[in-house]
Amino acid sequence: MFKIHTSANKWQESLLKEKGGPFKTKMDLYYIYFMTGIGLKLDKPPHPEYTKELSDINDSYPMEFSSSIRYKIAGLFLYRDMVNNNLPSTDKSLVKKKIEDTFSKTDGNTFLEPDAIKQMNIYAFNGFNYIKEKMNVAPDSANFLVFYHKELMPQLFK
Amino acid sequence: MRISIKSIETSGLRCVDSKIDFTDRREKTPVNLVQAPNGTAKTTIIDLIIGVLSKSAKKWTKSEIKEFRKKKVTPLPSTGFFKLELGIQKFESDEPSSLILQLDFDFENNTIHDTSYDDSGYKNFWSYPPEMLPYLDDTCVGLFIFKGDKTDEILTRGSGDAVTPVKSYFGLSSLEQLEKDIKKSFRDKLNIRGHDTVEAKENKNTKHLKIWEARKDELDNLLKLYEKQKLELDTELKAIEKDHEEELRKHHLIDEQKKIKSNLDLNAADISKKTNEIMTLLRDPFSFSEDINDNFVSLKNTLDDHELPGTSRSFFDRWLSNSDKCFCGEHLSESKKIHFKDTISSYLTDDDISIVESIKNEAVENQIAPQKKALDKLFDELNDLFNEKKLFEIEQKKLEAKLASIAGAETKEIIQRHKDLQAKITTNDSNIQRLTFFDKDLSKFSLDRPEACLSYNICEAIVDQLYEVQSELEGFSKLARGRSTLLWVLQRTLTDSLKSIQKELVESSNEKLGKFTNGAIEVINIDKNLQIGTNGHEQAQGSGAQNALSIYAFTTSILERAQVHFPLIVDHPVTALDGLARISLGEKISDISHQFIGFLIDTEREEFLPTLEKSGDLHYISLFRNSSITEPFRDDLNQEEIDTFDGESKDFGFVSYRKEFFHKHRMGTLK
Numbered sequence: 001m002f003k004i005h006t007s008a009n010k011w012q013e014s015l016l017k018e019k020g021g022p023f024k025t026k027m028d029l030y031y032i033y034f035m036t037g038i039g040l041k042l043d044k045p046p047h048p049e050y051t052k053e054l055s056d057i058n059d060s061y062p063m064e065f066s067s068s069i070r071y072k073i074a075g076l077f078l079y080r081d082m083v084n085n086n087l088p089s090t091d092k093s094l095v096k097k098k099i100e101d102t103f104s105k106t107d108g109n110t111f112l113e114p115d116a117i118k119q120m121n122i123y124a125f126n127g128f129n130y131i132k133e134k135m136n137v138a139p140d141s142a143n144f145l146v147f148y149h150k151e152l153m154p155q156l157f158k
Numbered sequence: 159m160r161i162s163i164k165s166i167e168t169s170g171l172r173c174v175d176s177k178i179d180f181t182d183r184r185e186k187t188p189v190n191l192v193q194a195p196n197g198t199a200k201t202t203i204i205d206l207i208i209g210v211l212s213k214s215a216k217k218w219t220k221s222e223i224k225e226f227r228k229k230k231v232t233p234l235p236s237t238g239f240f241k242l243e244l245g246i247q248k249f250e251s252d253e254p255s256s257l258i259l260q261l262d263f264d265f266e267n268n269t270i271h272d273t274s275y276d277d278s279g280y281k282n283f284w285s286y287p288p289e290m291l292p293y294l295d296d297t298c299v300g301l302f303i304f305k306g307d308k309t310d311e312i313l314t315r316g317s318g319d320a321v322t323p324v325k326s327y328f329g330l331s332s333l334e335q336l337e338k339d340i341k342k343s344f345r346d347k348l349n350i351r352g353h354d355t356v357e358a359k360e361n362k363n364t365k366h367l368k369i370w371e372a373r374k375d376e377l378d379n380l381l382k383l384y385e386k387q388k389l390e391l392d393t394e395l396k397a398i399e400k401d402h403e404e405e406l407r408k409h410h411l412i413d414e415q416k417k418i419k420s421n422l423d424l425n426a427a428d429i430s431k432k433t434n435e436i437m438t439l440l441r442d443p444f445s446f447s448e449d450i451n452d453n454f455v456s457l458k459n460t461l462d463d464h465e466l467p468g469t470s471r472s473f474f475d476r477w478l479s480n481s482d483k484c485f486c487g488e489h490l491s492e493s494k495k496i497h498f499k500d501t502i503s504s505y506l507t508d509d510d511i512s513i514v515e516s517i518k519n520e521a522v523e524n525q526i527a528p529q530k531k532a533l534d535k536l537f538d539e540l541n542d543l544f545n546e547k548k549l550f551e552i553e554q555k556k557l558e559a560k561l562a563s564i565a566g567a568e569t570k571e572i573i574q575r576h577k578d579l580q581a582k583i584t585t586n587d588s589n590i591q592r593l594t595f596f597d598k599d600l601s602k603f604s605l606d607r608p609e610a611c612l613s614y615n616i617c618e619a620i621v622d623q624l625y626e627v628q629s630e631l632e633g634f635s636k637l638a639r640g641r642s643t644l645l646w647v648l649q650r651t652l653t654d655s656l657k658s659i660q661k662e663l664v665e666s667s668n669e670k671l672g673k674f675t676n677g678a679i680e681v682i683n684i685d686k687n688l689q690i691g692t693n694g695h696e697q698a699q700g701s702g703a704q705n706a707l708s709i710y711a712f713t714t715s716i717l718e719r720a721q722v723h724f725p726l727i728v729d730h731p732v733t734a735l736d737g738l739a740r741i742s743l744g745e746k747i748s749d750i751s752h753q754f755i756g757f758l759i760d761t762e763r764e765e766f767l768p769t770l771e772k773s774g775d776l777h778y779i780s781l782f783r784n785s786s787i788t789e790p791f792r793d794d795l796n797q798e799e800i801d802t803f804d805g806e807s808k809d810f811g812f813v814s815y816r817k818e819f820f821h822k823h824r825m826g827t828l829k
Contacts (some may be wrong), residue, residue, distance in 0.1 A: 009597055019313075020430040020691070022437035035446055055599045065441060068520060072443045075452060075517035079457040089456075092464040096506065099466070105509040142433050142540065145440075148538045157447040 003054035004030050005128045011138050021141045026057045030124050037123030037154025043084045045122050060109035078102050139141045147148045159289045160723045162245040162753045168239025171226050173199030174783045174811030182753035188756045189748050193442050194781040194823040200757045204305050206240045210259050212299035220268040228267045231808040238263040240341040259284050289722055298328040301713055304728040312688050312709050320688040327720050328659050337648050344641050362632055365625045368606045373608035374617045381593045381614045384586055397577050405569045421550045432540045445529035454521035474502040660684045663715050669710035679704040688712050703742045710750050725753035732766045744769030760824045778820035784810040791823050
């Protein structure tokens with residue numbers, strides 16, 4: 001289950017309610033938070049009790065996320081999680097184990113095991129906190145995107 | 159069943175005493191156009207029609223009733239009436255029957271009385287055909303009687319609501335009511351006992367239930383208050399905006415204002431379109447950074463180096479468990495089996511192979527990924543639009559400064575009131591937002607501190623949970639389970655039905671819009687508000703005509719699907735539209751409904767009237783008060799029209815149905 005920082009619900013409310021706005025579902029913003037978290041290598045739970053601050057969103061991606069996009073997210077997650085955890089890519093058995101631990105045998109939507117989604121939730125949680133530090137109150141979607149592109153994107157995936 | 163308005167008649171009321179006949183498609187033409195001087199009280203007539211058809215007149219307060227009394231005559235009338243004659247055609251082949259619904263006013267006591275008359279005779283109450291009954295409420299009637307701008311009511315995200323009329327028309331609001339009734343009756347049943355069993359009295363849940371119920375009532379009252387304030391503030395805002403517009407007109411700044419507003423609207427639509435394009439691209443992770451392409455190439459190389467995904471492990475697993483001979487034909491010894499098992503343990507399962515192969519394919523296909531550059535280009539374009547917006551905003555400020563510099567104290571006060579009111583509306587809206595906020599995760603609320611909960615919806619959900627626990631405590635667990643099952647069935651029915659109705663309405667609205675606009679605009683979705691756009695992408699707003707046509711298409715799609723077809727009654731049908739939009743709407747209006755009644759003002763004539771006339775016959779209605787100021791009109795009446803004069807009436811209204819009269823006299827400017 002994809003879960004979001006509980007306080008994100010309030011923070012992002014106006015972005016989701018915007019007439020004709022670009023963010024169609026909560027998953028759009030979850031994805032932005034996740035990309036921020038994983039792009040900044042924020043892979044550790046912020047504190048042991050953080051799960052109490054999570055709210056459910058969805059157990060699958062909405063239709064805006066095509067299978068090609070979902071494969072890319074799964075591949076990106078696998079690779080970055082290996083890099084962020086300093087997993088030696090030369091060790092075949094470790095790489096294979098990582099693949100088995102990451103990819104689901106049953107979930108044809110996310111392609112990910114529940115533990116992998118839990119890790120995505122940590123990235124998204126940290127990503128949201130990072131964004132909120134920069135923008136205490138969400139602006140309108142156009143200003144949010146411009147700020148995100150200008151100030152945050154250059155720092156990601158370095 | 160088809161309902162048409164055959165006539166209306168009023169006496170002793172705020173509107174001029176008169177009788178007006180209408181036509182419909184079956185009789186003559188579906189399009190009825192009414193013109194009347196300002197102050198003839200067209201709005202009162204519309205309010206009366208709404209009051210009778212929605213039965214809301216029965217809920218009018220004494221002061222509301224008093225408001226309908228005719229004021230400028232001596233002596234003031236002690237009584238008055240409004241008569242609405244409907245033509246009701248049950249089946250296509252039937253002759254329509256007549257139903258007269260009368261509302262009698264007693265201004266001595268400020269009370270009303272309802273009566274009706276049809277083939278079966280006189281009745282001392284409004285007797286509607288049973289088929290009509292499900293539709294006789296404010297929401298349903300509000301859908302076919304357009305009073306004011308429907309764009310805000312239906313289209314605007316945040317304030318627009320297209321789902322409530324859908325629920326009303328298709329009986330889903332009755333299911334919602336049933337859901338509430340079930341919850342209430344369950345709670346009542348538990349409350350009757352007063353939670354007085356020893357277990358209940360001593361239980362913490364009972365205490366929690368009491369304090370949370372009190373909190374729920376408190377928040378419910380607050381929510382009702384803010385919702386009431388919202389209506390009042392919206393009405394006030396509209397009035398001030400009208401005053402503001404009037405001031406601009408007085409100082410010859412209205413055209414400049416319209417131009418700036420149109421530029422700002424177009425700019426907002428462009429920004430909305432651009433941000434949607436950006437988000438579509440952003441959903442592809444490759445657009446975030448060119449480094450991601452390198453990451454994928456590295457991942458692919460790593461997998462290639464390790465020959466992953468390699469061969470499918472499942473084949474060898476099956477072979478090892480079923481066969482006692484090796485590939486080479488020799489006996490498959492245990493040591494060989496162990497060796498094979500060790501070897502194939504480095505392979506992946508079929509499912510993992512399929513995912514890894516797909517990811518590798520993405521890496522191959524995206525080696526030279528253009529997404530990042532495309533995204534940067536879109537952001538450049540968005541920045542250009544931002545700069546353009548700033549320029550328009552500067553122009554707007556300059557215009558306001560210009561108005562303030564030449565205007566008197568009264569105008570300045572209007573400008574200030576407008577600003578203050580907008581601030582009040584923002585605060586009120588955020589209060590409503592806070593009270594209606596919902597989060598499924600209720601566990602974060604301490605049951606000992608209901609005052610920390612600021613949302614009515616969350617509070618209601620917690621109370622519901624507490625009642626569930628309470629039922630176990632008081633020996634009602636079987637009843638609670640039954641209630642839960644029933645509620646589950648109701649909620650599923652509601653959700654599934656609404657989804658399928660919404661889907662059908664989108665299709666049917668688009669079929670109409672295809673004819674109206676040649677596909678320039680489409681309904682994308684009905685999710686609270688009506689979402690419109692092009693090529694599957696939602697946009698903030700269409701042009702004035704596109705908005706209006708989308709609303710007409712949506713409204714008539716609902717009306718057609720309902721068992722009863724109602725007339726479409728619109729106050730100022732094209733005020734918000736520009737010239738081309740008026741032409742566009744004028745061409746389609748006769749197709750929209752079997753009866754269209756439009757209350758037209760002078761400024762709406764341009765483009766709209768000629769186009770309407772090209773598309774077919776019209777029923778022209780000119781209504782004016784018998785007074786010295788309307789003498790030029792009266793002089794132009796024919797004998798038959800003059801003969802309708804009722805000398806007993808203190809405030810008589812003449813009606814002309816002639817085209818040439820309608821064309822010759824513009825009435826809007828008279829007071």
